[in-house]
Amino acid sequence: MTKGIVLFGVNNSHVDYVKLAMIASAFARANMSELNICLITDNASKNVHDESELKKYFDDIVIMDEVQNLFTNIRTYRNTQNISVKSEFKNEGRASIYSLSPYNETLLIDVDYLICNNSLDAVWGNTSNVLINKQARTFKDDFMQANDTRLNDFGIPMYWATVIYFKKCDDAEMLFSLVDFIKEHWEFYQSRYKFPGSLFRNDYAFSIAIHLMNGYTESSDYFQSLPIDRILTVTDNDKFYKIRNKNTMSFFLSNNNSFLLTETSGLNVHCMNKLSILENELSILETLK
Amino acid sequence: MTRGFFTIALGEEYHRLAYALALSLKITQPEEYSKLSIGVSLKEKANINPKYLDVFDQVIEIPWGDLSATKKWKFENEWKSIHMTPYDETIKLDADMIFTSDISEWWKYLSLSEGVFATDVKTYRNETITSDICRKVFTDNNLPNVYSAFFYFKRSNSNFEFFKLVEDIFKNWEHYFQEFFDVKNRPTFVSTDVVFALASKISNYDECNNFKVSGFPTFVHMKTELQKWVKASNDPWIEQVEYFYNNDCQLTIENYIQTLPFHYQIKEFMTDDIILKMENKLGIK
Numbered sequence: 001m002t003k004g005i006v007l008f009g010v011n012n013s014h015v016d017y018v019k020l021a022m023i024a025s026a027f028a029r030a031n032m033s034e035l036n037i038c039l040i041t042d043n044a045s046k047n048v049h050d051e052s053e054l055k056k057y058f059d060d061i062v063i064m065d066e067v068q069n070l071f072t073n074i075r076t077y078r079n080t081q082n083i084s085v086k087s088e089f090k091n092e093g094r095a096s097i098y099s100l101s102p103y104n105e106t107l108l109i110d111v112d113y114l115i116c117n118n119s120l121d122a123v124w125g126n127t128s129n130v131l132i133n134k135q136a137r138t139f140k141d142d143f144m145q146a147n148d149t150r151l152n153d154f155g156i157p158m159y160w161a162t163v164i165y166f167k168k169c170d171d172a173e174m175l176f177s178l179v180d181f182i183k184e185h186w187e188f189y190q191s192r193y194k195f196p197g198s199l200f201r202n203d204y205a206f207s208i209a210i211h212l213m214n215g216y217t218e219s220s221d222y223f224q225s226l227p228i229d230r231i232l233t234v235t236d237n238d239k240f241y242k243i244r245n246k247n248t249m250s251f252f253l254s255n256n257n258s259f260l261l262t263e264t265s266g267l268n269v270h271c272m273n274k275l276s277i278l279e280n281e282l283s284i285l286e287t288l289k
Numbered sequence: 290m291t292r293g294f295f296t297i298a299l300g301e302e303y304h305r306l307a308y309a310l311a312l313s314l315k316i317t318q319p320e321e322y323s324k325l326s327i328g329v330s331l332k333e334k335a336n337i338n339p340k341y342l343d344v345f346d347q348v349i350e351i352p353w354g355d356l357s358a359t360k361k362w363k364f365e366n367e368w369k370s371i372h373m374t375p376y377d378e379t380i381k382l383d384a385d386m387i388f389t390s391d392i393s394e395w396w397k398y399l400s401l402s403e404g405v406f407a408t409d410v411k412t413y414r415n416e417t418i419t420s421d422i423c424r425k426v427f428t429d430n431n432l433p434n435v436y437s438a439f440f441y442f443k444r445s446n447s448n449f450e451f452f453k454l455v456e457d458i459f460k461n462w463e464h465y466f467q468e469f470f471d472v473k474n475r476p477t478f479v480s481t482d483v484v485f486a487l488a489s490k491i492s493n494y495d496e497c498n499n500f501k502v503s504g505f506p507t508f509v510h511m512k513t514e515l516q517k518w519v520k521a522s523n524d525p526w527i528e529q530v531e532y533f534y535n536n537d538c539q540l541t542i543e544n545y546i547q548t549l550p551f552h553y554q555i556k557e558f559m560t561d562d563i564i565l566k567m568e569n570k571l572g573i574k
Binding site: 149153154155156192193211215216217218219 | 518
């Protein structure tokens, strides 16, 4: 029975997702028990980096076919409220991860999810076929915005595709197939589920797929949460500041037009400000070496 | 041992709602558990729509006169339910409810007790309603959180005693409220749930029955204020959410398929179109 982490990263003109995947891999290697790590990417993104560099961080590299993008997913990448760039958000290949993952048990994590403890070691061999969280919280333990709790005030709960554990099994295959189907019929599902924005967002697609698999009800039994049931999140108004050691990081958290310097130790953090992670690329990789 | 549902339906509008409730029971419950009898006033009995009569199990005249004849809220006859119901075991319902799935399994657990009220009622998303915004009286006076819109009881001596107490509270509610409720939390009007809750508290009804099966009996309570919405207004829920009752008589609200007894509260919900779909499903012309 093979098991491992899968990172999905396809570069755009401003963000080197493969580099982010290397950083996420380095965090996982430093803080979790020994495990395989796989990068799923496309040729163009892979070719930006040396083969030897990639081999340091990934046991397996899977090159996906070029994704026929259904959306012009232009997203604003913020680095605090002061800096922003618009670039294409190439997130549509995520539904194919079920078939592309080389592992029987996969822990799929976003490239901006920085693992600083070993709590996710507990997922392997889980009795549930899929584990996914439906809570994301800020450092103040607040919920994210209202539409990050439910797709709309009257609607279904939001699940976070930031971290997903799944086994190769019929349930997981159905979940990922449904995500693909929902993506193909995005306008219809947007009209039915009334979620905001125009971006294709995997969190919404997974939330809807889970709702469908729960038989259009809100069951808490079928899709269980990960060992830590919330995604601790640093938004892109905040900023990755520094790494002190393999499990200690500091962030500038936006706070009423100023910043609050905050250090975390032993906490996994979803740092949405990707640009600030990349700014610290050298020090992070050096520290985690 | 006979089992069935019972509701009091006063006035043409409530006859119609009770008819819809009866149709929904026929659609969702096995035949032996799908009977609904209704209590009506003497003067109404002869004037009930004949189509409705085919669906009701029995139409029973409210004994000792209609005590709510001159009242806006028609709950003064509730204590007579045990005297009216034709069944050995009854689930007393509010008329503005429909059933959305087979709950017949509940009977065998309910029958382990003399009587059981629904307590942990749900939103349409199956969230347990915890807000006491409409039930401050219950919280402030430490009343059991009972909902008489779904009340199982056996026809037994202890339940006749219980309903006798309910009758006494209905008839002397000001005295009881003065006796049992602190002045600053004392309701200035009577309501069915408060009366049943107070009777339960006085008689230790919950403790006597010791019903320990979690999760039911329950129902979806569509009072707008209870729906755990963050930003919604207090406009009637039917104006705020999308709902759909399909030809197969499946009710969906904002993509949530309803499976519990559904207390819709807003009478306008029960359109002629929904009733027609129910009639079509049952082959009623």
